[in-house]
Amino acid sequence: MSATVKDDAVIGKGFPRKELQRLLRGRGRYVADIKLPRMLHLAFVRSPHPHARIVDIQTAEALASPGVVGVYIGKEFTDSEPLVGIALHRRGHKSAPQYPMAVDRAVWQGQPVAAVVAETRAEAEDAAELVQVEWEELPAITSGEEAVAPDAKAIHPEIGDNLAFEHTISVNDPEKTLAQSHIVVEQSFRFERQTGLPLETRGMIADWNPGDESLTVHYAHQSPFQMQEIFSRHLGIPPLKIRVIAPDVGGGFGIKLNIYGEDLAVVMIARRLGRPVKFISDRLESLVSDAHARDHDIVAKMGVSAEGRITSMWLDDLGAVGAYGMPFRFNVAEGMMCITMAGACYDFSSYWGRTRSVYVNKNLVGMYRGVGIPLACIVTEVLADKAARQLGMDPADFRRLNHRRKEDLPCVTPNGSQLDTVSFEECFEKVLKLMDYDALRKEQADLRKRGILRGIGLASFVEATSYGPPYYGPSQASISTQDGCTLRLEPAGVVRCITSLTDQGQGTLTGIAQIVAEAVGLSFDQVEVMGNDSAISPYGGGAWASRGMAVGGEAALNAGRALKQNIIALAAAITQNLPEALDIKAGEIVNKESGAAVLSVAELGRIAYFRQDTLPKDADVQLSVTRSFADNHKHYYMANGIQASYVEVDEATGFIKLLGHWAVDDCGRIINPLQVDEQVRGGVVQGIGAVLYEEFMYGPGGGLQNGSLVDYLIPAASEMPDIHVAHVETPERTTQLGAKGIGEAGLIGAMGALWVSVNDALQPLGATVAHQPFTPERVLLAIKAAKAGR
Amino acid sequence: MTNEPKHSLTVECTVNGERVRREVPARRHLADFLREDLELTGTHLGCEHGVCGACSVLVDGAVVRSCLMLAVQAHGRRIETIEGLSDSGALKDLQTAFIERNAAQCGFCTAGMLLTAHQLTASGEAMTRPEIREYMSGNLCRCTGYHAIIDAVEAVLRSKSRTP
Numbered sequence: 001m002s003a004t005v006k007d008d009a010v011i012g013k014g015f016p017r018k019e020l021q022r023l024l025r026g027r028g029r030y031v032a033d034i035k036l037p038r039m040l041h042l043a044f045v046r047s048p049h050p051h052a053r054i055v056d057i058q059t060a061e062a063l064a065s066p067g068v069v070g071v072y073i074g075k076e077f078t079d080s081e082p083l084v085g086i087a088l089h090r091r092g093h094k095s096a097p098q099y100p101m102a103v104d105r106a107v108w109q110g111q112p113v114a115a116v117v118a119e120t121r122a123e124a125e126d127a128a129e130l131v132q133v134e135w136e137e138l139p140a141i142t143s144g145e146e147a148v149a150p151d152a153k154a155i156h157p158e159i160g161d162n163l164a165f166e167h168t169i170s171v172n173d174p175e176k177t178l179a180q181s182h183i184v185v186e187q188s189f190r191f192e193r194q195t196g197l198p199l200e201t202r203g204m205i206a207d208w209n210p211g212d213e214s215l216t217v218h219y220a221h222q223s224p225f226q227m228q229e230i231f232s233r234h235l236g237i238p239p240l241k242i243r244v245i246a247p248d249v250g251g252g253f254g255i256k257l258n259i260y261g262e263d264l265a266v267v268m269i270a271r272r273l274g275r276p277v278k279f280i281s282d283r284l285e286s287l288v289s290d291a292h293a294r295d296h297d298i299v300a301k302m303g304v305s306a307e308g309r310i311t312s313m314w315l316d317d318l319g320a321v322g323a324y325g326m327p328f329r330f331n332v333a334e335g336m337m338c339i340t341m342a343g344a345c346y347d348f349s350s351y352w353g354r355t356r357s358v359y360v361n362k363n364l365v366g367m368y369r370g371v372g373i374p375l376a377c378i379v380t381e382v383l384a385d386k387a388a389r390q391l392g393m394d395p396a397d398f399r400r401l402n403h404r405r406k407e408d409l410p411c412v413t414p415n416g417s418q419l420d421t422v423s424f425e426e427c428f429e430k431v432l433k434l435m436d437y438d439a440l441r442k443e444q445a446d447l448r449k450r451g452i453l454r455g456i457g458l459a460s461f462v463e464a465t466s467y468g469p470p471y472y473g474p475s476q477a478s479i480s481t482q483d484g485c486t487l488r489l490e491p492a493g494v495v496r497c498i499t500s501l502t503d504q505g506q507g508t509l510t511g512i513a514q515i516v517a518e519a520v521g522l523s524f525d526q527v528e529v530m531g532n533d534s535a536i537s538p539y540g541g542g543a544w545a546s547r548g549m550a551v552g553g554e555a556a557l558n559a560g561r562a563l564k565q566n567i568i569a570l571a572a573a574i575t576q577n578l579p580e581a582l583d584i585k586a587g588e589i590v591n592k593e594s595g596a597a598v599l600s601v602a603e604l605g606r607i608a609y610f611r612q613d614t615l616p617k618d619a620d621v622q623l624s625v626t627r628s629f630a631d632n633h634k635h636y637y638m639a640n641g642i643q644a645s646y647v648e649v650d651e652a653t654g655f656i657k658l659l660g661h662w663a664v665d666d667c668g669r670i671i672n673p674l675q676v677d678e679q680v681r682g683g684v685v686q687g688i689g690a691v692l693y694e695e696f697m698y699g700p701g702g703g704l705q706n707g708s709l710v711d712y713l714i715p716a717a718s719e720m721p722d723i724h725v726a727h728v729e730t731p732e733r734t735t736q737l738g739a740k741g742i743g744e745a746g747l748i749g750a751m752g753a754l755w756v757s758v759n760d761a762l763q764p765l766g767a768t769v770a771h772q773p774f775t776p777e778r779v780l781l782a783i784k785a786a787k788a789g790r
Numbered sequence: 791m792t793n794e795p796k797h798s799l800t801v802e803c804t805v806n807g808e809r810v811r812r813e814v815p816a817r818r819h820l821a822d823f824l825r826e827d828l829e830l831t832g833t834h835l836g837c838e839h840g841v842c843g844a845c846s847v848l849v850d851g852a853v854v855r856s857c858l859m860l861a862v863q864a865h866g867r868r869i870e871t872i873e874g875l876s877d878s879g880a881l882k883d884l885q886t887a888f889i890e891r892n893a894a895q896c897g898f899c900t901a902g903m904l905l906t907a908h909q910l911t912a913s914g915e916a917m918t919r920p921e922i923r924e925y926m927s928g929n930l931c932r933c934t935g936y937h938a939i940i941d942a943v944e945a946v947l948r949s950k951s952r953t954p
Contacts, residue, residue: 020889023897024881024904026832026872033831122815199836199844199898199932250834250898251932283837505895505933678892678938685935709841709930717936718920718927746935 014674047106050702067123074101085325089474095325096156110288174352181303200250223542291366337372455761459752465741482630484538493602500540507675519560521584546741643749654776668740683746806874823861843929895933
């Protein structure tokens with residue numbers, strides 16, 4: 001808990017979440033749980049091939065199957081405005097238009113080609129098997145390298161080639177600086193494809209009302225407002241006729257922020273049928289069609305002086321982003337974040353970086369927790385360890401020497417990251433103490449003598465949170481980076497709060513309740529928060545980029561303060577006091593100086609709503625207030641942290657055992673330490689999963705080989721370590737609340753720390769593993785290569 | 791004609807102490823039967839391959855993956871779900887510990903987690919933390935990182951082993 005929290009404070013305390021009372025008793029309401037009258041079920045027929053022409057589709061047999069109401073194929077949906085996933089401010093960014101389902105060619109395995117609607121999901125699936133598609137298989141482009149080969153065939157001839165986007169940064173003579181450096185370390189990196197894998201698969205119910213031609217969509221999504229905009233823009237439905245409601249959502253991690261062709265298909269079919277249509281993807285469908293992430297090949301170098309100071313970085317990134325541009329949530333993001341945030345924690349001024357996003361015959365890459373920042377962190381930290389080792393320096397000493405210092409802030413890094421309230425040195429010293437770094441190094445050295453391979457990894461990182469108007473505005477994606485909050489005092493003296501934010505388990509709504517309670521002067525239990533609905537709250541964004549507390553929290557704080565002012569003004573009129581003399585504490589209006597109770601907020605509520613006849617004639621009763629907030633010119637709030645990992649590698653089997661994990665984070669002001677710590681821990685384990693287990697495996701022709709949780713591995717409890725979490729609290733100084741984000745930090749730092757610790761463990765063998773995930777096979781291959789090279 | 795396969799059968803069983811009788815398709819799994827026929831939606835489907843454990847229920851007192859058992863196999867059996875075990879108070883200590891420790895985020899895996907933890911804590915036998923981790927490993931959670939879940943289970947186990 002934060003040291004600065006006062007006893008009567010609500011912000012800063014670890015309140016448990018109210019919604020757990022429902023969720024833990026089996027009384028949640030996820031989208032799959034919802035049944036509407038006359039509801040139908042939809043199943044998609046998906047392309048079994050990474051690239052194939054649709055010669056013919058026969059649907060008669062499927063239509064005749066029991067329970068079937070309709071069968072639809074891609075070419076029936078070309079009257080919608082196609083999705084074109086380009087960011088207009090990224091010069092040269094291009095994508096072919098994407099229709100809800102494949103029209104005459106499928107360009108990735110899993111792309112929907114037909115949809116069957118029936119009385120039950122089972123009947124829809126039965127009939128989907130009867131849809132006969134005649135395919136003509138085409139050669140598939142299965143890797144980034146193939147996509148940019150000089151003789152590569154363009155997947156979409158109409159856009160010329162497979163290069164979606166290319167961007168280069170070159171600052172302060174990087175080639176010369178590298179050439180003049182005392183040493184230059186270099187490493188190539190391979191990151192296999194993975195996904196976010198929320199345990200609840202994607203799902204939605206589109207409910208079209210033919211009476212007033214209105215659309216209600218119950219959608220397990222992170223941004224109902226974004227989807228309202230998409231349905232309106234692409235299907236020509238007036239925005240006032242659309243309501244998107246996110247019920248309880250079983251995890252998101254960015255996967256449920258993206259926009260999918262299926263979204264449009266389901267709504268269009270519901271509109272044609274005039275009946276509610278439910279689509280719940282099964283696990284296989286989710287694995288093949290949920291946004292993928294992190295299919296990158298990177299080569300990077302770091303120049304270092306004889307004293308151990310970083311002089312320059314060089315980074316060339318190639319990301320294979322799938323077959324189309326991800327609408328609104330841009331496939332340039334991973335690469336751009338990677339090249340702009342590499343080295344952000346360290347003080348150097350010369351930099352060269354290039355990213356290329358290229359189209360391949362694979363599923364689309366979209367938003368997933370951390371986006372490209374983990375790549376930036378891994379590349380930097382692996383090179384830092386390599387340089388330290390080459391100079392004979394302790395990796396901690398190397399970092400201590402190179403971290404950007406507080407007195408040099410604010411600053412902009414050579415590759416364009418804006419740093420202000422970051423605390424690299426404080427976090428660093430704290431983690432060393434927390435893990436007892438020196439003792440671990442000694443233990444490592446002792447065990448090495450006995451042939452036991454242990455490794456220690458440190459990874460400093462930044463987390464750009466709450467991407468703001470200057471980022472999304474010029475992209476012209478109509479993504480709102482503001483959030484809003486409406487407060488309504490109830491007659492009983494309690495407050496109902498409606499936020500534009502959404503919560504998929506992070507505890508966002510609990511944090512908002514705390515902020516409102518403290519701002520108004522109520523206890524935590526006197527505030528009830530709801531969100532997740534595009535029709536009822538102020539306009540806003542939702543959940544992405546770790547923005548809930550920072551942006552939505554600021555709006556809540558401002559709304560709370562405004563409501564407090566209105567309550568006090570009314571109380572002053574009722575009690576014949578000066579407003580300046582009054583305050584609100586724990587639901588009581590009190591005299592500010594003496595603390596004596598003047599009137600309870602409940603009594604004020606009763607009078608304000610039911611006995612206006614007793615008020616002065618011109619008393620202005622404004623007990624519902626709304627405030628919105630966006631930081632118009634702010635790109636993001638830059639949070640930071642450091643993580644450390646301690647591992648043992650078994651030389652004989654290639655297995656990696658996690659022995660300890662430490663995380664120190666600075667997310668600005670902490671609203672709820674309980675939620676913050678668990679965000680970190682949850683992120684850490686997803687990061688561990690990425691580095692050790694998670695991988696989509698493809699055959700030679702580009703076919704996916706693993707489509708279930710049996711063979712797409714995610715972390716389980718037994719392999720995971722306990723995770724020690726601590727904080728440094730440097731408030732964001734441009735807001736009243738001072739919060740930054742925490743959602744992605746755990747994952748970013750964990751990936752960096754684990755890459756470094758495993759490679760540290762392999763040092764006695766001279767081996768380097770740089771192909772993620774670090775399967776036992778890859779570890780053994782790295783050891784074998786090192787031995788052969790000797 | 792007697793050799794014709796039957797496509798639907800009658801199932802009679804006890805669910806959360808209530809006797810139910812339904813005609814169900816022979817291929818329907820127990821999870822779908824609970825969710826669709828009985829509208830007990832607290833049992834969740836995460837993979838339908840028996841891997842994730844979100845669909846765990848008790849069958850005659852033992853934790854079973856309801857996606858791997860057919861509804862017709864429940865004939866004559868006693869089924870308990872998260873709803874019933876919550877209402878009876880059987881899970882109260884665990885639920886309190888989970889809430890206090892924030893051992894659930896999205897809540898999708900939690901019914902299964904609680905049922906497995908219930909089985910673990912039922913005997914009151916002391917277990918080390920790695921043993922608890924091992925025991926809970928058949929239930930996947932994507933949000934919490936497990937640490938808080940293990941804390942909550944450990945706390946309940948410790949309080950149980952203290953009281954005779």
